[in-house]
Structures are given as structure tokens and as C-alpha cells.
Amino acid sequence: MDWTKLPLSRATVDRAAHRRTDARTLAAAWSDGRTRVLLLQEGRLAVVRDDDGVRLDLRAAGDLRGLAPDRTPDGVLRLFLGEDDTAAYVALVLPDRAWGGPGTVDIEGVPTSTDDLVGRLTWATLRDVGHALDDRDAGLAATAVGLAAWHERHPRCPQCGSRTEPNLSGWTRRCVEDGSEHYPRTDPAVIMAVLDADDRLLLGHAPHWPERRFSTLAGYVEPGESLESAVRREVAEEVGVVVGEVAYRGSQPWPFPASLMLAFVAHATTTELRLDDEEITDARWFTRAELVAAVEAGEVLLPMRTSVARVLIEEWLGHRVAGE
Numbered sequence: 418m419d420w421t422k423l424p425l426s427r428a429t430v431d432r433a434a435h436r437r438t439d440a441r442t443l444a445a446a447w448s449d450g451r452t453r454v455l456l457l458q459e460g461r462l463a464v465v466r467d468d469d470g471v472r473l474d475l476r477a478a479g480d481l482r483g484l485a486p487d488r489t490p491d492g493v494l495r496l497f498l499g500e501d502d503t504a505a506y507v508a509l510v511l512p513d514r515a516w517g518g519p520g521t522v523d524i525e526g527v528p529t530s531t532d533d534l535v536g537r538l539t540w541a542t543l544r545d546v547g548h549a550l551d552d553r554d555a556g557l558a559a560t561a562v563g564l565a566a567w568h569e570r571h572p573r574c575p576q577c578g579s580r581t582e583p584n585l586s587g588w589t590r591r592c593v594e595d596g597s598e599h600y601p602r603t604d605p606a607v608i609m610a611v612l613d614a615d616d617r618l619l620l621g622h623a624p625h626w627p628e629r630r631f632s633t634l635a636g637y638v639e640p641g642e643s644l645e646s647a648v649r650r651e652v653a654e655e656v657g658v659v660v661g662e663v664a665y666r667g668s669q670p671w672p673f674p675a676s677l678m679l680a681f682v683a684h685a686t687t688t689e690l691r692l693d694d695e696e697i698t699d700a701r702w703f704t705r706a707e708l709v710a711a712v713e714a715g716e717v718l719l720p721m722r723t724s725v726a727r728v729l730i731e732e733w734l735g736h737r738v739a740g741e
């Protein structure tokens with residue numbers, strides 16, 4: 418298992434953070450014919466699916482003329498994602514699906530603007546396609562989805578309640594009243610493969626998941642808590658198991674909307690399960706043979722391939738499991 422290549426941790430584009438403070442950065446990138454634009458709407462990414470697989474449907478800014486800065490309606494947000502040797506990358510966050518856009522058709526009914534383009538795009542969520550994107554696209558997509566979700570949830574200043582506006586090339590929001598600057602937040606969450614002394618793996622089922630979906634336990638880190646303490650507290654709360662040694666494995670962003678998943682292997686010193694029944698309604702210890710048999714029989718659905726939970730489970734198994 419390559420912990421440096423987690424599905425959503427992969428990235429090749431330089432974030433070029435030093436360019437964010439320059440107020441001209443977005444406009445300059447937008448007018449550069451080499452710039453590639455990632456389109457995002459309601460958390461979904463514009464993608465191309467063909468025989469080669471799936472990739473981002475990156476567009477030249479010139480193809481998006483109807484959405485150019487001086488003609489955009491309120492609500493179209495641009496984010497500077499960074500640059501590499503070939504291009505700068507900008508995310509264009511469109512309003513929701515009900516938005517009609519600035520579109521028109523010519524006299525023969527041929528679409529002439531992006532409104533029609535938007536209607537023709539293929540959309541996919543990062544959860545569904547993240548693992549299938551190449552390294553560059555995975556990094557761009559994880560960044561754009563997380564940053565866009567933060568903007569959407571922070572229209573108001575937490576200090577005075579006034580409206581905030583995007584600033585620093587889309588990397589902060591500034592209050593229009595008091596000028597305070599607000600930065601995107603990331604919520605640390607621990608996720609752990611809990612193993613017992615016989616090397617069995619503990620998987621649980623949460624009530625809001627699809628039926629038969631089993632996954633590793635996870636939870637948010639609380640204020641004043643170390644990662645190791647969060648692992649031990651979450652396991653104790655959810656299934657009543659005591660954890661001793663805890664070993665860090667790796668991390669990946671999980672921007673739904675703002676988590677950073679920190680993955681651990683946790684060694685249990687007890688095996689009796691006492692479920693809290695609210696967060697976890699079923700939990701079982703599996704041997705490798707038992708889990709493989711349960712998956713093949715359709716009794717257990719593993720977490721999606723984009724997730725770090727899937728990586729933890731397949732690392733313990735020692736091999737990949739077929740299917741998404």
C-alpha cells in the first residue's frame with residue numbers, strides 16, 4: 418500500500434500561494450489562453466468519460482466568454498488553484514442548477530454561450546471519481562471542491578454578521594463592514610483500523626449509510642485533544658473497545674465539506690463490543706477470510722475506493738478487493 422499516493426492526496430500543480438495577494442492574478446490568468454478552467458457546480462465537477470477513463474473537463478477561459486468576469490452574474494466565483502510548467506489553473510464555481518446563465522442561441526438555434534455549454538457538460542462528484550483521476554486532476558479537484566464548499570458556507574462575517582466577499586484570489590473572504598479577513602478551515606478527523614490481538618479487523622455500520630456498508634470507525638478531533646486521544650475516545654464511545662498502541666499511517670483531504678482524514682492503525686486491548694447505537698448500529702470483528710467471504714457473498718459492502726477507509730482495509734487484507 419503506497420501511503421504517499423492516497424486517492425485525494427495526490428497533486429502535481431504548484432499552489433503558487435505567493436501570487437494570491439496580487440489582485441491582478443485572477444484577471445491575468447483568465448486572459449491567458451493557456452489557462453485551464455475547472456468547472457464546478459453544487460460540489461460536482463465537469464468531467465470527460467471515455468475509453469481512457471475519467472478526467473477533468475478543463476476548458477480554456479476563452480471558451481467561457483459568457484462567464485467572463487465583466488459579464489458574470491452574482492454568484493459565479495473564481496478561485497486561483499495554482500500553476501505548473503504549462504498553465505495556470507482556475508476553478509469557476511457556478512451557481513446552482515436552477516441558474517439559467519447568460520446563454521443565448523443564434524438564429525439557427527445553435528448554442529452560442531456557456532449557458533448552453535453548462536447544460537451539455539458531464540458532471541460527477543469527487544467521491545465517485547476521485548480515485549480514477551490522474552495525480553494532477555485529483556489535486557486540482559480536491560482543492561477546488563474543498564475551497565468552494567468553504568465559500569458557500571461562509572457568506573457572513575463571524576464577528577459582525579455582515580456580508581463577506583472573496584479576496585486573495587479566492588483564498589480568503591473579507592468582511593465588507595469591518596474588513597476582517599477569514600481563512601478557509603479544515604476539520605481534522607481520525608479514522609482507524611482497529612485490530613485485536615488475533616489480528617482481526619473491527620468494522621462498523623452507521624445508520625445513515627447504505628445497507629450492508631461496513632467501514633472503519635472515524636470521528637472528529639475535539640478542541641484540546643491529541644490525535645491519539647481522539648482515536649481512543651472515538652473507539653471507546655462507539656463500540657466500547659479499549660485501544661492501546663496507536664500508529665499513524667497517512668492523511669488525505671476529504672472535502673465533504675471540510676475534513677482532513679488522519680489514518681491510524683489502533684491496537685485493541687479488549688474485544689467485547691458495546692455499541693452506542695446512535696453512531697454505530699452494527700459492528701463485527703473480521704478475520705481476513707471472513708471479510709473476503711462476506712464481501713463475495715454480498716453481505717458486506719466495502720467503503721468507496723476514494724476513501725482512506727478502503728486503503729486501511731485493503732492494507733490489512735494485503736491485497737485489493739475487486740469493484741468500486
Ligand SMILES: [Zn+2]
Binds near residue numbers: 577579594595596597
Ligand atoms: Zn464583520
